[in-house]
Amino acid sequence: MRISFLLHNGYHIGGTIRTVFTLAAELAARHEVEIVSVFRHRDEPILGVPAGVTLRPLVDIRKNSPGYDGEHPDFHRPARVFPRGDGRWKQYSALTDARIGAHLASVDADVLIATRPGLNVQLARQAPRGPVLVGQEHLILDGHSYRLRRDIAHEYALLDAVTTVTEADARSYRALGLPGTVRVDAVPNSVPAPTVPPADPAAKVVVAAGRLTPVKRYDLLIDAFADVAAARPDWKLRIYGTGDAADNLKERLARQIERLGVGGNVFLMGTAHPMEPEWAKGSLAAVTSRRESFGMTIVEAMRCGLPVVSTDCPYGPGEIIEDGVDGRLVPVDDTAAVAAALLALINDDEARARAAKAALVSSERFDPVRIAARHEAIWTDLVERRAGAAAPRARSHPAARAALHRTVGALLDSAYAAKARAGALVRRFR
Structure with missing residues (x-):
């Protein structure tokens, strides 16, 4: 054709x-x-x-x-x-x-x-x-x-x-x-198969990626990770992405990190291209959006072997993640639920490793072929x-x-x- x-x-x-x-x-x-x-x-x-x-x-x-x-x-x-x-x-x-x-x-x-x-x-x-x-x-x-x-x-x-x-x-x-x-x-x-080896489930890093826009609710993720860091100070959160300078969202998130006292745990990483090596440095991914048209970052993370904790927002995450198998789905705008889901996988090394393997397998259905x-x-x-047909459908x-x-x-x-x-x-x- x-x-x-x-x-x-x-x-x-x-x-x-x-x-x-x-x-x-x-x-x-x-x-x-x-x-x-x-x-x-x-x-x-x-x-x-x-x-x-x-x-x-x-x-x-x-x-x-x-x-x-x-x-x-x-x-x-x-x-x-x-x-x-x-x-x-x-x-x-x-x-x-x-x-x-x-x-x-x-x-x-x-x-x-x-x-x-x-x-x-x-x-x-x-x-x-x-x-x-x-x-x-x-x-x-x-x-x-x-x-x-x-x-x-x-x-x-x-x-x-x-x-x-x-x-x-x-x-x-x-x-x-x-x-x-x-x-x-x-x-x-x-999403193509990654060109880097799968992530190590033992890595104590949560990765999030996407444009810094209000709909992504990175403010909620930072609040949730403050609870995570209080229980597991050995874990880090890396947020990749940039936003419009006029929105000043990066500055607001930086002030939030400072106010919560989690500057040693939460990092605004800026843009990374390609993103695959950065996914592979983590063992969990997090998505806290109010809505997603699909959820490309979810699939990208899963293809690198990261289970994903995501809000069950319209429209994509629920069609990508099998809750409790290759990730977790939590209610939208629920800080406590995000923190609890992250901690459940952080505190259970075996469950995290099983979810990582499941993420690799299930994400193959999104292969370009x-x-x-x-x-x-x-x-x-x-x-x-x-x-x-006898003739193409008529168009003026x-x-x-x-x-x-x-x-x-x-x-x-x-x-x-x-x-x-x-x-x-x-x-x-x-």
């Missing part, structure tokens, strides 16, 4: 990028695979180009590049096809609308895959008849704005398939009432059905659809502006 991925920015780093690159690399052993990046902000991708895969950009935002597009007049005009409800909308423009549309009109592929809701919507609005159209959801439906969910419910009807990373999110998509022609499947993210096979089965079925002409959505977008913008003015008047005279 000829497979083409459409990605927001393949030159950056992040969970969706890593997942797409890993999947593309595995598929390239058997198929012709390309990744099309809407934006290019640096000369070389941070993660490197996957072996056997072609990577090409549509809009160059490198200021010193001969192909710099920042001076193009359409670069400063708002996007009308890319949906306004997507959180990245301000980064898109009339230029990205045109470049993505031209790419979709000319691409020679059996399967076209977009990888974020805004691009999925644009895929539905602009893609021509013929290729199988797949929208990948790497976040969660319930986490999107009302405006974006409305576009999803309407536009995804023109896709052939939607894949989510959890079964819970797949149920949310099925509840939208999309036509029966749209297949909805849950296929988890893949297995995950790629699941995607291939879906796409092959859809391609074969398309080939056996991309140019006509784009013009329609420009008009609708302008009307919606006017309506939202009017609503805002009305709200301001109500507040003024209340």
Whole structure:
């Protein structure tokens, strides 16, 4: 098959990028695979180009590049096809609308895959008849704005398939009432086998990793580990990751560590790339999120032989961890439960070693070979059905659809502006 991925920015780093690159690399052993990046902000991708895969950009935002597009007049005009409800909308423009549309009109592929809701919507609005159209959801439906969910419910009807990373999110998509022609499947993210030896269960280190954002509840983890350190002062907690400087979360966490007097036990390690060697220095992993779209760090830790103590938050941890076997699941926002679960494994060397072995075995189901096979089965079925059909399912002409959505977008913008003015008047005279 000829497979083409459409990605927001393949030159950056992040969970969706890593997942797409890993999947593309595995598929390239058997198929012709390309990744099309809407934006290019640096000369070389941070993660490197996957072996056997072609990577090409549509809009160059490198200021010193001969192909710099920042001076193009359409670069400063708002996007009308890319949906306004997507959180990245301000980064898109009339230029990205045109470049993505031209790419979709000319691409020679059996399967076209977009990888974020805004691009999925644009895929539905602009893609021509013929290729199988797949929208990948790497976040969660319930986490999107009302405006974006409305576009999803309407536009995804023109896709052939939607894949989510959890079964819970797949149920949310099925509840939208999309036509029966749209297949909805849950296929988890893949994580390659680590290139380092498995972690030593005797190591007295708990590892946590991820962006320093409030939803990850690192403040709760530090509070819980203060209780752990009081009982087992020989154990350490290492937290890897950085956050937005404007949030000052790192400074707040550092002050919390100092206030609790656990500076000799809890360490903010910053970013590590690759992360595998750091996982392997621990014997337990901890996740205290209020929500996760999947839980990549859980799988990464398990693949390195670390059982994981995690909050049983929506949507991913409960589909990854088998409670009491390869980790522990605890209630969200429960400091005492996190501390108790950590101490239960810290104080029982044999149980920790058994859980470590179980984590290695159970996490094999997320190997890229297995995950790629699941995607291939879906796409092959859809391609074969398309080939056996009398004609592709009708989609309106991309140019006509784009013009329609420009008009609708302008009307919606006017309506939202009017609503805002009305709200301001109500507040003024209340």
